[in-house]
Amino acid sequence: MTVKAILSSAEPKDEWTYGFIKPWLGDGLLLSRGPKWVRNRKLLTPGFHFEILKQYAKVFKECAEELVEKWSRQCNEGSLEMFHHVSLMTLDSLMKCTFSLDVGCQTVKNSHPYINAVYYSVFLTIQRFTKPLHHSDLIYKYTSSGRNYFRALHILHSQSSAVIESRRKALEIEKAGGLIQKRKYIDFLDILLSAKDEDGDGLTDQEIRDEVDTFMFEGHDTTASAISWCLYNLAKNSEHQKKCQEEIPIFQDDLNSIPYLTLCIKESLRISPPVPVISRKITKRIDLPDGRTFLPGMTVSANIYALHHNKHVWDDPETFDPSRFLAENVQQRSPYAFVPFSAGPRNCIGQNFAMSEMKITLMLVMHHFEFSIDESKPPNPMFALIYRTEGGLYLHVKKRQPATLF
Ligand code: HEM
Numbered sequence: 467m468t469v470k471a472i473l474s475s476a477e478p479k480d481e482w483t484y485g486f487i488k489p490w491l492g493d494g495l496l497l498s499r500g501p502k503w504v505r506n507r508k509l510l511t512p513g514f515h516f517e518i519l520k521q522y523a524k525v526f527k528e529c530a531e532e533l534v535e536k537w538s539r540q541c542n543e544g545s546l547e548m549f550h551h552v553s554l555m556t557l558d559s560l561m562k563c564t565f566s567l568d569v570g571c572q573t574v575k576n577s578h579p580y581i582n583a584v585y586y587s588v589f590l591t592i593q594r595f596t597k598p599l600h601h602s603d604l605i606y607k608y609t610s611s612g613r614n615y616f617r618a619l620h621i622l623h624s625q626s627s628a629v630i631e632s633r634r635k636a637l638e639i640e641k642a643g644g645l646i647q648k649r650k651y652i653d654f655l656d657i658l659l660s661a662k663d664e665d666g667d668g669l670t671d672q673e674i675r676d677e678v679d680t681f682m683f684e685g686h687d688t689t690a691s692a693i694s695w696c697l698y699n700l701a702k703n704s705e706h707q708k709k710c711q712e713e714i715p716i717f718q719d720d721l722n723s724i725p726y727l728t729l730c731i732k733e734s735l736r737i738s739p740p741v742p743v744i745s746r747k748i749t750k751r752i753d754l755p756d757g758r759t760f761l762p763g764m765t766v767s768a769n770i771y772a773l774h775h776n777k778h779v780w781d782d783p784e785t786f787d788p789s790r791f792l793a794e795n796v797q798q799r800s801p802y803a804f805v806p807f808s809a810g811p812r813n814c815i816g817q818n819f820a821m822s823e824m825k826i827t828l829m830l831v832m833h834h835f836e837f838s839i840d841e842s843k844p845p846n847p848m849f850a851l852i853y854r855t856e857g858g859l860y861l862h863v864k865k866r867q868p869a870t871l872f
Contacts, residue, residue: 468754468758468768469768469773469802469805470800470802470809471752471754471760472746472766472768473768473802473805473808473809473810473812473813474809474810474811475746475750475752475810476810476811476812477746477747477748477749477750478499478500478746478747478749479496479497479499479745479746479747480745480746480747480765480767481747482765483745484496484497484745486591486594486595486851487591487683487851489615489616489619490587490591490619490622490679490683491676491679491680491683492672492675492676492679493673493676494676494677494679494680494681495507495510495677495680495815496680496683496684497680498676505663506669506673506677507815508663509661509662509663509669510657510658510661510677510815511815512657512661513654513657513658513661514815514816514818514819516818518652518657519818519819519822521651521652522559522563522651522819522822522823523822523826524651525559525562525563525651526559526822526823526826526827527826527830528562529555529556529558529559529562529572529827530555530826530827530830530831531830532555532558532572533551533552533555533572533827533830533831534830534831534834534835536551536572537551537831537834537835537863538834538865540863541835541863541864541865544862545840545843545860545861545862545863546860546861546862546863547858547859547860548693548694548697548698548858548859548860548861549690549691549694549854549855549858549859550858551572552690552693552694552827553585553686553687553690554571554572554581554585555571555572555690555827556685556686556687556689556690556693556823557571557581557584557585557682557686558571558572559823560681560682560685560686561580561581562653563653563654563819564653564654564655564678564681564682565629565653565654565655565678566649566650566651566653566655567629569581579621579625580621580622580625582618582621583618583619583621583622583625584622584682584683584686586614586618587615587618587619587622588683588687590611590614590615590618591615591851592850592851592854593611594606594611594612594615595850595851596850600612622679622682623675623679626675626678626679627671627675629655630655630659630671630674630675630678631671633655633656633659634659634671637659654677654678654681655674655678658674658677658678659674681816684814684816685816685819685820687740687851687852688740688741688820688852689740689820689823689824691738691740691852691853691854692731692734692735692738692740692806692820692824693823693824693827693828694859695734695737695738695740695853695859696730696731696734696735696738696824696828697828697831697837697861698738698837698839698845698859698861699730699733699734699737699738699786700730700734700832700837701837701838701839701861701862702786702839703786704838706726706730706786706788707832707836707837709726710724710726710727710730710828710832711832711833711836711866713725713726713727714727714829714832714833715833717829724825724829726788727825727828727829727832728791728825729788729789729791729792730788731821731824731825731828732788732790732791732804733786733787733788733790733791734786735804735806736774736780736790736804736806737774737775737784737786738847738853739770739771739774739806739853740806740852740853741770741806741808741852741853742769742770742771742849742852742853743767743768743769743770743771743849744767744768744770744808745765745766745767745768746765746766746767746768747763747764747765748760748761748762748763748764748765748766749762750762768805768808770805770806770808771849771853773803773805774804774806779799779800779803780803807820833866834865834866835863835864835865835866836863836864836865836866837861837862837863837864838861838862838864839861839862840860840861840862843857843858843860845857845858845859845860
């Protein structure tokens with residue numbers, strides 16, 4: 467009930483927690499509030515339409531195949547750290563879906579300044595989050611981490627601005643009847659540049675840059691956490707991994723329909739939610755059904771991780787049991803019992819994008835490999851903006867025999 471009250475209201479984000487990412491994301495969809503958020507959410511929603519997402523399936527497949535190739539070369543060298551490999555892959559697909567840019571994110575010696583800056587900014591943001599002395603802006607900007615962070619932001623912002631400017635120019639040339647090189651699909655940048663409200667007004671360059679940065683941050687680390695934890699949960703529960711592998715050849719023509727794997731993904735998002743906690747600043751009094759009240763000025767958090775592990779909501783919550791997500795079992799639960807993508811007006815705009823990428827990637831990697839736990843390196847989970855581990859998430863990756871791929 468408390469979670470429902472928090473999520474179903476459109477209260478703004480808590481400035482302290484979200485302040486750590488504000489210098490990077492600016493006033494993009496995740497952090498904006500009031501009429502600006504309402505307008506931009508409406509303008510951006512068509513960008514996540516089913517028909518648009520369909521085009522990205524090819525991109526996800528291409529990026530996952532590159533990961534398969536990489537793991538084929540490395541899988542005999544001991545256990546592999548999942549987060550690093552998977553987040554480079556999700557960044558690769560986001561670069562392609564956002565800008566139609568292929569900068570070779572997944573290559574071992576990748577040194578593209580934009581990719582390095584995204585990676586480094588995430589690392590420094592998490593580091594700052596875990597160091598109380600660095601929380602003050604005044605102190606942070608004089609530390610070496612702070613200086614590196616602002617240097618990385620400069621790279622990120624200048625690169626996005628340059629790509630936006632050159633795409634605007636290309637569109638002008640096209641409008642004037644000139645020839646430009648056609649892209650294979652409509653990417654997020656095309657959608658952001660063509661979005662218009664009822665008055666015919668579009669987004670400014672600054673607004674587009676904030677949205678690009680928001681997608682880049684929200685879209686790659688969360689999905690990487692989801693895929694990495696799902697592989698871990700399936701490695702730990704090998705009977706379910708086997709069932710997923712058995713169904714893959716049957717559903718090979720429909721990359722988005724793999725029923726058993728879909729149940730496992732949902733169960734993994736329950737046990738290991740990539741966004742474990744969200745917070746809101748209360749601006750209007752909210753009376754809860756149990757008699758408690760949230761008053762204006764309060765900061766409240768919805769602990770998604772605790773909700774997904776609450777024994778009053780879930781029977782035997784620590785057990786990995788995908789059958790919880792069979793239709794007949796879902797009907798018996800509140801829609802607010804399972805909220806990995808949040809719920810209500812400020813739910814995740816990218817959830818279908820993320821589900822599609824997860825299904826395609828997991829299907830491909832599980833078709834080629836078998837995953838098992840590395841007992842010598844147990845994970846040390848931590849909440850640092852997203853659900854990750856301190857020191858990595860290691861799994862043994864073994865080639866399946868015979869790998870008869872479609
Ligand atoms: C498994 C992957 C993902 C998970 C678990 C996830 C989860 C969430 C959650 C819990 C929120 C609410 C945050 C809050 O209230 O503070 C959110 C918001 C958001 N997500 Fe995701 N997300 C995922 C992937 C993505 C992707 C792929 C994109 C974009 C390409 C994306 C873009 C966004 C944006 C823009 C918002 C803000 C929406 C708004 O306030 O209107 N997310 N996400």
